[in-house]
Amino acid sequence: DQQVKQNSPSLSVQEGRISILNCDYTNSMFDYFLWYKKYPAEGPTFLISISSIKDKNEDGRFTVFLNKSAKHLSLHIVPSQPGDSAVYFCAATDAQGGSEKLVFGKGTKLTVNP
């Protein structure tokens, strides 16, 4: 069963507009939520994280919102730039099993058009 879901495989936005990437999860024991960005032939790059006890975290153009009751989080990118075009992965930290591991969604491909 997929505990972290990104239901939109792709998203296309215009440069300068807002990009909103969504993520749903099922496991209420997740401790932290993270967003990673991945370019082809490179490893994922950490963008921003949020604790499960917070509802918002902001870092420059990136803001992550967490709605625990809905088990939903979103990443807002404002303003979007062509260089933001990449695959974005939502992940959650799972500390069960003896140590922490990341549980990933399957990713959303963001295309920012000039």
Added chain:
Amino acid sequence: KAGVTQTPRYLIKTRGQQVTLSCSPISGHRSVSWYQQTPGQGLQFLFEYFSETQRNKGNFPGRFSGRQFSNSRSEMNVSTLELGDSALYLCASSFGSGHYGYTFGSGTRLTVV
């Protein structure tokens, strides 16, 4: 400082063979994790090592194994390769808790023919 280094970048192996992949973490990072990325399953956790001990293991068959050395470098081994093992294998290191952000290497692209 140097990032996470994975070698080799690309590998082609034949079914039934075995393969060893290497990962050098960021200096000072003691935790090393391995992930498999495939188009169908996405990124899946393989195992995590800390101070030469495996602390956690994902749902993969026993053909997948790993180890960590005293200098924190890690290797993973896949024996009796199957076509379905073709994937991008990613290594990540962290200093402490991963919510500060694991740092990933560029991965090893394994193709099994």
